[in-house]
Amino acid sequence: MGVGPVPAERRQTTVTTGPGPPLLASRLAPGPLPGPVVVRPRLLRRLDEGTAVPVTLVAAPAGWGKTTLLTSWYQAATGRDRPDLGWVSVEGGDDGERLWSYLVAALRPAVGPSRSAALDGPPRPDQLEVLAAAIAARERPVLLVLDDLHRITDPAAVAGLEFLLRHCEQRLRLVAGARAGVPLAVHRWRLAGELTELGPDDLAFTGDEVADLLTAHGAALPAEGVRRLRERTGGWPAALRLAALALPGQPDPARWVGQLGSDQPDIAGYLREEVLGGLDPDDRELLRTTAMADAACAGLADAVTDRPDTGARLAELAGVGGVLRHDDGRPPWYRCHPLLADLLRDELDRLPAEHVRELHRRAAGWYAANGRPADGLRHALTGGDWAGATELFLTTWPELAPYDGERPAAPPPPPAETMVRDPELALACAAERAYAGDISAAEGYLRSAGAAGELPVPRRQRFARLVAAVELAVVRWSDDIPAVRAAAARLLATHSATRASEAPDRPPPVAEPRGTIVEDADGWAVAGTALGLADVAAGKLGSAERQLEAASLTARTAGWVRTELAGASRVALLRAIRGALRQAETGARTALALPPCQGWSCRIDCGYAYLALAVVALLRDQPEEVAANLALAEPATVEPVAGAVVALCRSHLVRDAGDHAAGHRLLVAAREQLGGSEGELDRWLRAAEADLRAARGDLDTARELLAGAGPELAVGLARVELRAGDDRAAEAALPNWQAAEAADWPLPVRVEAAVLHVVLAERAGDGRRAHRTLEVALDLAGEEGVRRPFTRADPAVRDLLAAHLDTGTAYWSAVSDLVRGAEEPTERAGPTGAALAEPLTEREVTILRYLQSILSNVEIAAELSLSINTVKTHVRNIYRKLDATRRREAVRRARDLRLI
Secondary structure, X not given: OOOOOOOHHHOOOEEOOOOOOOEEHHHOOOOOOOOOOOOOHHHHHHHHHHOOOOEEEEEOOXXXXXXXXXXXXXXXXXXXXXXXXXXXXXXOOOOHHHHHHHHHHHHHHHHOHHHHOOOOOOOOHHHHHHHHHHHHOOOOOEEEEEEOHHHOOOHHXXXXXXXXXXXXXXXXXXEEEEOOOOOOXXXXXXXXXXXXXXXXXXXXXOHHHHHHHHHHOOOOOOHHHHHHHHHHHOOOHHHHHHHHHHHHHOOOHHHHHHOOOOOOHHHHHHHHHHHOOOOOHHHHHHHHHHOOOOOEOHHHHHHHHOOOOHHHHHHHHOOOOOOOEEOOXXXXXXXXXXXXXXXXXXXXXXXXXXXXXXXXXXXXXXXXXXXXXXXHHHHHHHOOOHHHHHHHHHHHHHHHOOOOOOOOOOOOOOOHHHHHHOHHHHHHHHHHHHHOOOHHXXXXXXXXXXXXXXXXXXXXXXXXXXXXXXXHHHHOOOOOHHHHHHHHHHHHHHHHHHHHHHOOOOOOOOOOOOOOOHHHHHHHHHHHHHHHHHHHHHOOHHHHHHHHHHHHHHHHHHOOHHHHHHHHHHHHHHHHHHOOHHHHHHHHHHHHOOHHHOOOOOHHHHHHHHHHHHHHHHHOOOHHHHHHHHHHOHHHHHOHHHHHHHHHHHHHHHHHOOOHHHHHHHHHHHHHHHOOOOOHHHHHHHHHHHHHHHHOOOHHHHHHHOOOOOHHHHHHHHHHHHHOOOHHHHHHHOOOOOOHHHHHOXXXXXXXXXXXXXXXXXXXXXXXXXXXXXXXXXXXXHOOOOOHXXXXXXXXXXXXXXXXXHHOOOOHHHHHHHHHHHHHHHHHHHHHHHHOOOOOOHHHHHHHHHHOOOOOHHHHHHHHOOOHHHHHHHHHHHHHHHOOOOHHHHHHHXXXXXXX
16 A cells, blocks of 8 residues: 555644644654555454544554554554544643644544634533534544544643543544553543554554565565565564565575564664663563563562562553553463564673573472473473472473474573482473474483483383483474374383382283272373374374373373363364264363463463364354454464364355365365375365365265265265265265164264255155154254254255254254254345345344344343443444434344344
8 A cells, every 4th residue: 555645734834723822733744655565454444443443542552563553554544534534643742732732633624624723722611512512413423533642741631631531422432553651541531432453463564464574675575485584573564674675685585584673673663762761771581581581470570570469460561552461371471472482582692691590490399389390301401409309300201292382492501410420300301392392302301311321220110211201202292193192101110110110019010091090100101192192193093082081180190281172172172073062162271261361371271272263263263253263262273183173163264254275175174184084074075075076066076075984074975976866876985873883982973964864855855754853863963952953954954943843843942043053054044135225134133033023232241141342342233334323223224124
């Protein structure tokens, strides 16, 4: 987006406003855009939508493109003939009188010179009322853009601005850009549902936007380089622009991107001057000290800095527009942008070495006492606390198995002579590196441990067990499933050997670990989890679920919470795929409540739990919940199975939206990610792809995809033949879903088979059999709440569901709900979209239906498990989109448009 033409009245240097000093025209209009600028329609659309409420706040630290975005949006709005659009650039040092001079100048075209003439200084209350009344009397809202809102320091000016917003009948819409220290009472607007917020996550460049920016600057990078650049910068616009300017002069751009960091002079200078420059020295010291950890909570910060007030300071630094980001945990965990963290660590490394080591020892102690042994071990080694590191390893080794994708930097190695004297220290170093995925270093430490001197006899058996555990951790990073199974067997053998030596008359355990003695629980938890994950990778989902469930229960018994999370989160997903939706939902939420889920740790494990919730929502046909949980499940997609399930869910969503081609691309990519696995998940993907191909008329390829054994493929083939119009072939292909062995099928497959049976019976003219079978299908689906096979089925099923209400059913309420759910896609695809300039969202349609009733907004919120403010926001949007001012009018217009 380039710079648009500047109107003649804005090309003046100054603006005459009355007896006061002249005003700068440059502060009443945005400056030129820094070219080239990438068009970002998603953000412009967010700003357009945000003006439906009184306040839209674009808040982020320096360099996140706030002014560029506001300028782009302002120019686009000006181009659409918006004389009621004003702009004020706030400058540091603006007192109330000066600021109000600019505010009134920006509002004068909208309210008229007579109403604003008296406001040459800070307005009195009666003058503010006159101005508010003038704005409230307008037919169209007045849009006021305030850039650098955080620079307003005069409390009276802030109070006056908030008075206008409250008393102009929502005819003033404020769109503001700000760093930290926003003076408005943001929480009030947020609680009232009258605030639209865009933060760093929204402003961060997507992969496509990074590619567009590089193209605009004439900087070429391969796709992997673009991905790496976005990952390294976190999508931070300022760093991306600096990189785009530097790349054309690099002899090896891809290598330069791989080494990009805060050591680049331009980036370091920007961070020091623009981001850190305005901070209080104590806050800067707090950031530098806590940067030694990837993320920090108040407890860790207190321990490391020996200060009692870090919680309040961290919260302040993570406030609206602050330099820190925080998660939603309790307590919250905070982290810097990666490049800023690098800069702060560089500064930390220049402090005296003993001081830095002491900080790491404090961190190690806090992590060890708070259930984070892997972090504690790394910091103990970095701090040179060899005895503490060894003890931590010996007492917490089951929690050091790698279940997540964290890749922390290596701590400095202990002196060689120290490891010779203490082979368990070498083993601790190997475990830390195996946890981090540094296989070469881990194997080197394992060799050092093996070459060390003899241990006393009482410690030899424990040492052998620990060696086996670390070897299993190392091999888990490979794709060699037989090697993982062999390593797990060696670990279990060391436990069995221990039991045999201690109680030779008692045989070693050979089956699942239920009932094993306490000293065996550690090995069973670790080895069982590894075996279950190997089954997942091999596509053996049934055996994986049984193995992981047993291992997770054992980990709980032994008190290894992180190991329990690794198993429980994946069990939840496997149960969701199988159709045990209630168990899956309960298991996922229980897993997410475990302590390791707090902070930015265990992101992959938690991603599996969110993915389980997404699958549950998909089978219950709740697309909004699917999309929300898929976003939270994104970290898990680095693992092929999770990535394939995410792709499967997204393919259904985009197909439901009518984009079959995009759905097909997702499925093909998912099958490639699985690498040719022929397990249950592959059969799900093949069946979904075959259905898409058949829908596009490619019946032969669809049939080829469904060759092979398995109920998923057989039911898929019946669906393809039914789509081809060959009822006889469909009936022949449809497996016996009522046979005894069908009880072991995944429930969604069995319900799908029953629904296909219903369609075949109806096509054959046997209505009685169709309704009888439909009742059985409803019984199958009812307990778990499976809806999708009905709501997204052949149109004939929708008609049968409606007729089923009249024929008599034990599931009247469920069928009534299914009929409404099955009709929604048809209604949305009809004249509704064409009749409204801005279509209603699915949630708004749901609330619109409730507006027909006598329920109040509070009661509607309770029915839908939403906050009252969320319902009020949706109701306002419904009124706006339907051009209505009250409930009855909105309902009448919605009925005219056949929305309800």
